Amino acid sequence: MPIxxxxxxxxxxRKYPYSWTDGLAPLEGNVFHIEDYLVAxxxxxxxxxxxxxxxxxxxxxxxxxxxxxxLSEQPDAIIEGIIANCRPENPVGFEAxxxxxxxxxxxxxxxxxxxxxxxxxxxxxxxxxxxxxxKFNLTFDLCFLARQLPxxxxxARKCPNVQFVLDHxxxxxxxxxxxxxWRDLIAQLAALPNVACKxxxxxxxxxxxxxxxxxxxxxxxxxxESFGWHRVVWGSDWPVCNTRSDLKTWARIARExxxxxxxxxxxxxxxxxxxxxxxx
Numbered sequence: 001m002p003i004x005x006x007x008x009x010x011x012x013x014r015k016y017p018y019s020w021t022d023g024l025a026p027l028e029g030n031v032f033h034i035e036d037y038l039v040a041x042x043x044x045x046x047x048x049x050x051x052x053x054x055x056x057x058x059x060x061x062x063x064x065x066x067x068x069x070x071l072s073e074q075p076d077a078i079i080e081g082i083i084a085n086c087r088p089e090n091p092v093g094f095e096a097x098x099x100x101x102x103x104x105x106x107x108x109x110x111x112x113x114x115x116x117x118x119x120x121x122x123x124x125x126x127x128x129x130x131x132x133x134x135k136f137n138l139t140f141d142l143c144f145l146a147r148q149l150p151x152x153x154x155x156a157r158k159c160p161n162v163q164f165v166l167d168h169x170x171x172x173x174x175x176x177x178x179x180x181x182w183r184d185l186i187a188q189l190a191a192l193p194n195v196a197c198k199x200x201x202x203x204x205x206x207x208x209x210x211x212x213x214x215x216x217x218x219x220x221x222x223x224x225e226s227f228g229w230h231r232v233v234w235g236s237d238w239p240v241c242n243t244r245s246d247l248k249t250w251a252r253i254a255r256e257x258x259x260x261x262x263x264x265x266x267x268x269x270x271x272x273x274x275x276x277x278x279x280x
Contacts, residue, residue, distance in 0.1 A: 001267060001270055005041070005234070005236045007050070007235025007238075009052055010054060012031065034074075040248070084101055085109070085111070098132060102136070114145045114148065121155055130159045134159075137280070140159075142155070142166045143168070143171075146178070146185065152164075157192060165195075165233065168201030168202065169201065170182060170185065170189070190231075195227075196232065197231060198232075198233050199223060199234050199235070206244050220257050232268070
């Protein structure tokens with residue numbers, strides 16, 4: 001079954017600084033180019049990808065979008081969509097920014113919020129800027145910690161006509177087996193019809209040496225149950241997945257978790273939902 005990977009990063013440290021990788025083995029100082037991704041994904045069944053912004057330091061995140069748009073035009077890049085970085089907290093200039101980055105493969109935006117102050121995404125102008133995405137037919141990926149899921153829900157409620165995608169199953173604390181209150185917060189967020197869930201990133205939240213199927217299964221299964229097969233997509237989170245495991249292991253574990261599902265359900269998770277949500 002072909003996979004459309006909805007969360008593939010690329011890191012070019014000779015072009016841009018990525019201070020978030022400082023001290024984070026094996027990412028710090030290493031290159032993760034499109035050619036490296038193709039090697040890592042070999043044998044996984046990944047046929048197409050969606051590039052997820054990799055948060056180079058200010059002001060380089062603007063340059064990253066242009067660079068990846070050019071990269072995606074190479075015939076062997078397999079990049080079908082691009083999710084760009086943005087700053088919707090800025091009260092002016094957001095619509096002009098959206099105009100400036102238009103590209104046939106631009107499908108969505110993301111602002112990293114799990115490392116930012118809670119108040120950043122709670123202003124009226126933040127929500128107003130996100131509502132502009134409807135005009136451009138763009139999605140917004142939600143990157144929040146588990147404790148911040150009520151903030152994510154409030155934002156999605158303010159923007160009912162925007163398609164949101166929750167990254168990394170809402171960043172549960174898998175290392176400490178913290179199913180609650182994450183479990184209830186996920187169910188509350190899933191009640192909003194304009195939010196989908198990305199089954200990604202979970203291995204990175206496991207305890208060192210315990211990035212296993214058994215550790216992540218209850219979190220993945222709860223997201224599948226809460227959002228349903230029609231509102232879930234799969235992402236590798238490469239190369240961040242390498243901090244605990246690797247892409248091949250995550251692809252294998254994901255397949256094992258959903259092995260009981262019928263072919264139509266697995267197709268929705270691995271590529272059909274992503275085609276509808278991102279590549280429409």
